[in-house]
Amino acid sequence: MSKNLVIVESPAKAKTIQKYLGKDFEVKSSFGHIRDLPKKGMGIDLSNFTPDYEVSADKKKLVTELKAAVKKAEMVWLASDEDREGEAIAWHLAQELKLKPENRKRIVFHEITKNAILKAIENPRDIDQNLVDAQQARRVLDRIVGFEMSPVLWKKVKPGLSAGRVQSVAVRLVVEREKEIRNFTPTASFKVDAVFLNDSKQDIAARLKKDFAKESEAEQFLEQAKNTEFKVLNVETKPGTRSASAPFTTSTLQQEASSRLGYNVTTTMRLAQRLYEEGFITYMRTDSVNLSQEAIEGAKSQILSEYGKEYSSPRNYTTKSASAQEAHEAIRPTDFSVKSIGDAQLNKLYQLIYRRTLASQMANAKIEKTVIEIGNPSLPQHFEAQGEVIIFDGFLKAYGIVKTEDDDEENNEKLLPKVKVGEVLEYKSIVASEKFTRPSARYTEAGLVRKLEELGIGRPSTYAPTIQTIQNREYVDKREIEPQTREVVRISLAKGNIKKEVLDEKFGGDKNKFVPTDIGEVVNDFLTSNFAEILDFGFTARVEQEFDDVANGGKEWKNLMTDFYGVFHPRIEDVEEHAERATGDRLLGIDPKSGKNVHARIGRFGAMIQIGEVEDEEKPIFASLMSGQNIATITLEEALELFKLPFDLNDFEGQGVTIGVGRFGPYVKWGETYISIPKGEDPLSVNQERAEEIIREKQKADAPIASYKGEPVTKGTGRFGPFIKYQSIFINVPKKYDFNNLSQNDIVELIEAKLEKEANRYIQQWEKEKIALENGRWGPFIKFGKTNLKIPKRADGEKYDAEELKEIDLETVKAWIKEQDPKAFEEKKKAPAKKAAAKKPAAKKTTTTKKK
Numbered sequence: 001m002s003k004n005l006v007i008v009e010s011p012a013k014a015k016t017i018q019k020y021l022g023k024d025f026e027v028k029s030s031f032g033h034i035r036d037l038p039k040k041g042m043g044i045d046l047s048n049f050t051p052d053y054e055v056s057a058d059k060k061k062l063v064t065e066l067k068a069a070v071k072k073a074e075m076v077w078l079a080s081d082e083d084r085e086g087e088a089i090a091w092h093l094a095q096e097l098k099l100k101p102e103n104r105k106r107i108v109f110h111e112i113t114k115n116a117i118l119k120a121i122e123n124p125r126d127i128d129q130n131l132v133d134a135q136q137a138r139r140v141l142d143r144i145v146g147f148e149m150s151p152v153l154w155k156k157v158k159p160g161l162s163a164g165r166v167q168s169v170a171v172r173l174v175v176e177r178e179k180e181i182r183n184f185t186p187t188a189s190f191k192v193d194a195v196f197l198n199d200s201k202q203d204i205a206a207r208l209k210k211d212f213a214k215e216s217e218a219e220q221f222l223e224q225a226k227n228t229e230f231k232v233l234n235v236e237t238k239p240g241t242r243s244a245s246a247p248f249t250t251s252t253l254q255q256e257a258s259s260r261l262g263y264n265v266t267t268t269m270r271l272a273q274r275l276y277e278e279g280f281i282t283y284m285r286t287d288s289v290n291l292s293q294e295a296i297e298g299a300k301s302q303i304l305s306e307y308g309k310e311y312s313s314p315r316n317y318t319t320k321s322a323s324a325q326e327a328h329e330a331i332r333p334t335d336f337s338v339k340s341i342g343d344a345q346l347n348k349l350y351q352l353i354y355r356r357t358l359a360s361q362m363a364n365a366k367i368e369k370t371v372i373e374i375g376n377p378s379l380p381q382h383f384e385a386q387g388e389v390i391i392f393d394g395f396l397k398a399y400g401i402v403k404t405e406d407d408d409e410e411n412n413e414k415l416l417p418k419v420k421v422g423e424v425l426e427y428k429s430i431v432a433s434e435k436f437t438r439p440s441a442r443y444t445e446a447g448l449v450r451k452l453e454e455l456g457i458g459r460p461s462t463y464a465p466t467i468q469t470i471q472n473r474e475y476v477d478k479r480e481i482e483p484q485t486r487e488v489v490r491i492s493l494a495k496g497n498i499k500k501e502v503l504d505e506k507f508g509g510d511k512n513k514f515v516p517t518d519i520g521e522v523v524n525d526f527l528t529s530n531f532a533e534i535l536d537f538g539f540t541a542r543v544e545q546e547f548d549d550v551a552n553g554g555k556e557w558k559n560l561m562t563d564f565y566g567v568f569h570p571r572i573e574d575v576e577e578h579a580e581r582a583t584g585d586r587l588l589g590i591d592p593k594s595g596k597n598v599h600a601r602i603g604r605f606g607a608m609i610q611i612g613e614v615e616d617e618e619k620p621i622f623a624s625l626m627s628g629q630n631i632a633t634i635t636l637e638e639a640l641e642l643f644k645l646p647f648d649l650n651d652f653e654g655q656g657v658t659i660g661v662g663r664f665g666p667y668v669k670w671g672e673t674y675i676s677i678p679k680g681e682d683p684l685s686v687n688q689e690r691a692e693e694i695i696r697e698k699q700k701a702d703a704p705i706a707s708y709k710g711e712p713v714t715k716g717t718g719r720f721g722p723f724i725k726y727q728s729i730f731i732n733v734p735k736k737y738d739f740n741n742l743s744q745n746d747i748v749e750l751i752e753a754k755l756e757k758e759a760n761r762y763i764q765q766w767e768k769e770k771i772a773l774e775n776g777r778w779g780p781f782i783k784f785g786k787t788n789l790k791i792p793k794r795a796d797g798e799k800y801d802a803e804e805l806k807e808i809d810l811e812t813v814k815a816w817i818k819e820q821d822p823k824a825f826e827e828k829k830k831a832p833a834k835k836a837a838a839k840k841p842a843a844k845k846t847t848t849t850k851k852k
Contacts, residue, residue: 005073007066009033009080009089012277013112017079020114021121028069030080034059035092037139042147044140049561051140055096057778063096070097075105078127079120082108082328083285084138084551085461087131094127101126110286111334112279134551137560141165141543144565148572149531156575157526157582158519158602162473166458166466168527169540171475173451174443175516175524182633184439190218190432190491194383196230196374196425202417204425206374206385211435215489218432219500222493224379225430232423233382234373240388241364244395246289246317247330247357250460251453253284256356258446261348265445269464271349272331279334280341281353285460286328287453289317291360295332299361302336307397313363332357359399366392370416374425387416430493436486442513456541475520482628482680483509518607518631522584530575534568589636596620598639600631605663607631609639627665627679641684649688652695659686670695706747713747715739726751729758763805764813771813773805780805782816789820 006027008014018027035055037043043052055063070076076099078090090106093099105124109116142165149163192208212218248256250269257268272284291299296314303312317330333354341347368389375382390396419425443451449463458466470476483506490501516524524535533539543564549555585601588609596612603610603622607630612620623642625634646660646669655671666683668675668691675698677683686694704712708726715724715733722739723730724747731754733739737746763773763780772783773791780802782789793799800808817824 003074004077005069005075006077006079007093009086010273010277012274016112016277016279017117020117025077026069026073028066030066030089030093031059031062033089033092034063034066035096037143042143044143046144046565049140049558049565051136053092053095066093067097070099074103076103077121077124078104078106079108081285082110082283083461084131084135087128088135088139091127091129091132110329111282112277113334116334130553131551133557134547137550137557138547140561141564144561144568145534148569149527149534152530152572152576152579153523153526155581156579157523158604161519161523163523163527164469165534165540165543166452166462167469167473167475168524168535169457169537170448170452170466171470171516171520171524172528172535173448174470174476174514175521177440177442178516178521181439181442186436186438188434188436189213190215190489191435192218192221192383192430192432194374194430195428196383196385197428198417198419198423198425200417203428204372204374204385204416204419206372206383208381209384210381212432215434215491219491219498221379221381222430222432222491222498225427226493226496226498228376228379230374230376230383230425230427232372232419232421232425233375234371235419235421236371236373238369238371239391240367240369242367242394242396243364244359244362244399245356247291247332247360248353249287249289249330250285251287251449251463253331253353254449254463255446257349257352258444260352263349265449265464265467268349271346275346275350275353280338280346280350281334282329282332284331286331287460288328289330290328291316291332291357292329295329295357296361298336299358303358303362307362310392311362311394311397314361317360330357355399359395362395362398363392365390365394365396372416372419385416389415428494432491434488434490436488436507438507442510442515444513448514455537456544457537459544470520474517475523476514476516478512479515479628481508481510481513481515483507518584518625519602521632522582522602525584526579526582530579531571533571584631586631588634588639591640598636600625600634600639602631609634609642611643624661624663626661626683644684649691652692657688657691657695659683659691668694670698673698705742706744708748708751713751715742724750726754729754763802764808766810766813769810769814771810771817773808773813775802782813784817784821784824787821789817792816792819 004021004025006014006017006021006025007030008017008027009030009032011029011031014027014029018025021027035053037051038054039056043054044050045052076097078093078099080086080089080093086108087106094104104126106127107120107124109120145165146163150161153161153163190212192212194206194208196204196206198204208221212221245252253272254265254268257263258265263271269284272281275281276284296316300312300314331353333350336354336358339354341350368391370387370389372385372387373382374385441447445467448467452458452463452466471478485504485506487502488505490503492499492501528535546555546560550557550560583601583603584607585599588598588600590596591598591611594611596616599610601608601610605624607625609623609625610620611622612618614620621643623639623645625631625642629638642661645666646658649657649659651657652670656669658669659677660667660669661683662674664676665679666677666681666686668677668686670691675694677686677694701716702714705715705724706713711727713724713726715722717723718730720732722733724733724742725731729751731750733742733750737750761774763775765772770785773780774783776788780791780800782791791800791805794804814825
């Protein structure tokens with residue numbers, strides 16, 4: 001056994017480090033945190049904010065193994081990441097493994113290279129309690145916010161909701177941007193573009209320096225221009241430069257990977273983690289743009305050998321943010337001589353980091369900008385043509401140029417032909433186009449990260465989980481927004497003739513941008529109304545600063561918690577007692593048939609339309625909203641259309657056909673089978689012919705692809721991905737199989753593996769009573785209906801094993817169930833019949849839901 005035990009938090013990291021250390025070192029992984037706050041209950045003593053940490057069930061075996069390894073080692077080296085989370089992992093390991101200060105050493109490194117690891121071993125330190133306390137402060141404060149605010153949402157909005165400090169602020173940003181877009185009133189103006197020809201018949205594209213507010217003004221200008229001689233009035237050439245951006249921080253890497261590679265923030269961080277753990281880049285959670293002298297020298301050497309002396313311009317950058325955390329470096333390659341790596345997906349991100357770092361150490365690009373003024377003294381306004389040429393490419397040689405979502409798409413500058421002042425130009429065309437102002441763009445993932453960083457909310461380690469959480473909670477999504485159509489006027493002048501056209505223009509459509517869901521808006525409005533300070537951008541940023549103060553030793557973390565909770569908890573109690581229930585209720589108008597109110601609001605299954613009031617003698621009727629509809633924007637006419645659903649068509653192949661919309665969207669119901677209507681198709685437009693077409697497509701998709709022991713095998717795609725179905729068993733098809741070309745051998749292999757697994761699943765089964773003793777991941781358990789229950793221990797305090805459970809009779813199992821659920825076998829009373837038939841929620845459709 002090795003004298004030295006090194007504990008890191010990742011198996012990949014352990015594998016890389018083991019290569020650099022000799023036989024005297026053994027490297028093991030803790031697989032992240034070995035203990036945390038309990039999953040059930042708050043786990044915090046609110047009288048003094050002491051956390052009640054516990055080792056999670058899935059880590060108990062690992063902890064036992066680590067304890068055994070510790071006993072055999074003379075020294076334990078805690079080598080988790082160099083940020084607050086890593087420091088907390090080291091502290092938890094030291095506490096749980098009972099490591100004494102004289103038998104433990106804390107080492108940190110920002111890159112996994114041989115030199116960095118050996119240098120860290122030579123310069124150990126002890127655990128930094130300030131960093132640990134800063135992590136504890138964040139964990140405890142966020143747990144308290146979540147555990148105390150979430151039950152308020154259950155009571156006042158809808159069961160099953162949750163709130164979080166940073167996540168709720170991120171949702172607020174998305175909601176406020178959407179409201180800004182809804183309330184935006186576009187204004188029209190006329191932009192005038194022209195193409196002129198010089199003596200050599202070369203095109204010169206130019207734009208009028210002033211827009212016209214009115215159509216008549218634009219038309220009048222074109223009338224004036226019709227017979228005007230255009231000349232070059234001025235030519236101005238200015239030298240300029242472009243400089244490289246700083247090396248990557250976590251935030252800028254996420255933004256650039258989004259715009260250049262199309263990666264979402266979760267993908268970017270997953271790949272960056274792998275690059276770090278395999279030793280290719282420095283630590284990927286950082287808000288520093290600083291480079292070490294070693295890195296600057298490495299980049300310089302590579303630039304000199306690859307591009308030449310004139311391209312080298314070594315420099316360092318300083319971090320603008322005053323709240324930048326630990327003294328990390330920027331994200332950079334660990335070795336500039338490694339220009340690419342084997343894994344294609346990893347290499348894309350590595351290349352981005354490599355080129356950005358190299359470019360940051362390269363000379364500025366030199367450009368020459370040319371502005372040509374074109375017109376005639378008789379005209380009230382003149383045209384301007386802009387172009388530029390790169391004289392020396394500098395850093396652009398390594399990094400190039402990419403447009404951001406904020407760039408003006410019409411500002412397409414290019415090289416202009418040579419002209420001289422006084423030269424007469426011929427107009428080829430002059431076009432006045434009606435243009436409308438646009439609201440601020442919806443947030444992309446990268447744009448939301450940038451905004452959070454600007455506001456000082458969150459830190460490098462929090463961006464990706466925050467973005468993921470608000471989507472998992474279904475407060476925001478990335479649904480496609482269908483564009484609207486409007487008429488625009490275009491007036492063109494060519495060959496002395498003026499032509500006016502009215503064209504259709506698409507606007508307002510969006511893809512892959514964040515849009516709040518109905519429940520996201522209702523929750524946000526409730527929280528901002530009742531917890532304004534918690535969702536205040538400035539407050540959230542100040543809390544982050546206080547965490548920084550704890551990390552720097554300037555504040556005691558429990559004092560921070562006392563100050564926070566003293567204000568927060570009384571507010572919780574007040575809101576719980578006095579706040580009104582929130583449903584997002586919006587009165588749309590009166591139903592012309594019944595004379596009753598029509599409401600859009602949040603119901604048990606989400607957004608819905610309600611005709612009538614709960615207090616009425618005749619109960620209200622309900623309809624679900626369709627995909628793309630929103631309770632904040634739906635009109636009375638659109639809402640009433642929903643009540644035309646469901647409607648019946650003629651039978652098909654002896655079974656009834658119904659068109660409806662339910663919890664999972666529009667559907668065709670054929671007999672007892674629910675079939676999704678394709679996305680974007682209006683269910684009200686589905687006639688008999690189209691319904692039969694959808695049913696035939698379903699029949700074709702459900703047709704057997706093979707047979708097993710004389711029984712048909714079908715395939716489909718459900719919630720959990722591609723599957724095959726044999727009898728009543730659904731079998732997931734892993735990625736290693738070609739789902740579109742499954743062979744008979746593949747199908748037999750998949751079915752037999754599933755059947756073997758199912759055979760080992762049941763220890764005993766009583767189908768009639770819906771009771772079973774099953775083998776589970778953590779040992780045997782009782783399955784009663786859809787509920788999982790514990791198996792009590794034997795009289796001697798030991799657990800039953802599977803062989804013993806085979807001998808247990810049904811009455812004993814029933815007694816075990818009654819101990820945990822005294823009402824388990826009581827007959828349920830039938831619910832009284834309702835006075836009026838409300839719309840039933842649609843059953844789950846076979847095309848979208850798969851049994852596990």
